[in-house]
Amino acid sequence: MNQIEINNLTKQYKNQVTALTDISFQVESGVFGLLGHNGSGKTTLMKILATIMRPTSGSVRIGGYDINTQGEEARRLIGYLPQELSMYPTLTVFDFVCYMAALKGVKDRKKVMDVLEQVDMGQYAGRRIGQLSGGMKRRVGIAQALAGDPRILIVDEPTAGLDPEERVRFRSVLSRFAKDDKCVLLSTHIVEDVYQLCEKLAVLRKGALFFSGSAEELLSKAAGKVKIVEIEKEKDLAALQKKAVVLSVTYEHSGILARILDERGEFPVPPVAETLEDAYVYCMGGKNYE
Numbered sequence: 001m002n003q004i005e006i007n008n009l010t011k012q013y014k015n016q017v018t019a020l021t022d023i024s025f026q027v028e029s030g031v032f033g034l035l036g037h038n039g040s041g042k043t044t045l046m047k048i049l050a051t052i053m054r055p056t057s058g059s060v061r062i063g064g065y066d067i068n069t070q071g072e073e074a075r076r077l078i079g080y081l082p083q084e085l086s087m088y089p090t091l092t093v094f095d096f097v098c099y100m101a102a103l104k105g106v107k108d109r110k111k112v113m114d115v116l117e118q119v120d121m122g123q124y125a126g127r128r129i130g131q132l133s134g135g136m137k138r139r140v141g142i143a144q145a146l147a148g149d150p151r152i153l154i155v156d157e158p159t160a161g162l163d164p165e166e167r168v169r170f171r172s173v174l175s176r177f178a179k180d181d182k183c184v185l186l187s188t189h190i191v192e193d194v195y196q197l198c199e200k201l202a203v204l205r206k207g208a209l210f211f212s213g214s215a216e217e218l219l220s221k222a223a224g225k226v227k228i229v230e231i232e233k234e235k236d237l238a239a240l241q242k243k244a245v246v247l248s249v250t251y252e253h254s255g256i257l258a259r260i261l262d263e264r265g266e267f268p269v270p271p272v273a274e275t276l277e278d279a280y281v282y283c284m285g286g287k288n289y290e
């Protein structure tokens with residue numbers, strides 16, 4: 001069953017910037033990844049799905065409810081973690097989540113404790129927000145999104161800036177939520193998160209939908225094209241870049257190893273196994289995404 005259905009969605013801001021152009025895709029249960037460079041329109045799309053911004057045209061159904069005409073019903077199904085969530089540093093974790101939960105009509109303090117336990121923050125309930133690490137704050141952000149028992153969790157770039165341990169922990173919180181026929185829509189520009197978490201994903205490029213499908217389908221776009229070639233000098237790199245997309249470069253004692261996408265089969269070396277990151281960079285026209 002589709003949890004989210006997006007049809008011909010377009011968003012033009014008042015300054016005439018068109019952030020989204022005719023986007024259509026569906027999101028089923030599980031963790032769904034939304035990948036794109038900075039400025040590709042991810043946050044705009046998340047805000048529309050979270051019903052805090054109206055589209056210019058097109059339609060969105062959340063759990064079957066049309067956000068334009070049944071916004072209240074749709075909103076009740078959603079938990080949203082925005083890219084930047086203002087938190088009051090002097091409040092305790094518990095009081096902050098109680099406050100956010102109350103805004104959604106959840107007054108039961110036991111339920112607040114439950115969501116803190118779900119994100120492994122129960123033991124820090126009494127700590128002040130200002131004394132938390134970045135990863136802990138992000139988990140508190142998820143806890144407030146989980147208040148009200150949503151079916152659909154919309155999280156905007158939740159792992160940016162986290163250390164590897166916190167990222168792993170954060171991912172497990174999301175995948176734990178997504179089982180039981182629920183859905184997480186995760187926007188990120190970190191391909192590793194999508195690789196670890198998502199069966200399906202969409203790629204936005206300059207506000208347009210470039211790809212929507214399974215991770216395997218995205219991978220297949222780079223299949224057989226990823227090669228490693230050796231060049232002698234730095235200046236040979238510029239010539240190589242004219243012939244192929246250079247994915248990464250490693251400097252060795254003997255020379256320089258370049259990982260490339262050989263689209264036209266011009267380099268007579270056997271291909272190596274492609275990664276999701278290779279396929280993503282390929283989709284993005286070869287520009288690195290950081």
Ligand SMILES: Nc1ncnc2c1ncn2[C@@H]1O[C@H](COP(=O)(O)OP(=O)(O)OP(=O)(O)O)[C@@H](O)[C@H]1O
Nearest residue numbers: 013015017019036037038039040041042043044045
């Ligand atoms: N309130 C606004 N008014 C005008 N233009 C905006 C507004 N918000 C975003 N934009 C523009 O819309 C485009 C998409 O921005 P958006 O924030 O949705 O991208 P993003 O993929 O989330 O980027 P990032 O990863 O950097 O957060 C950009 O060109 C941006 O400058």
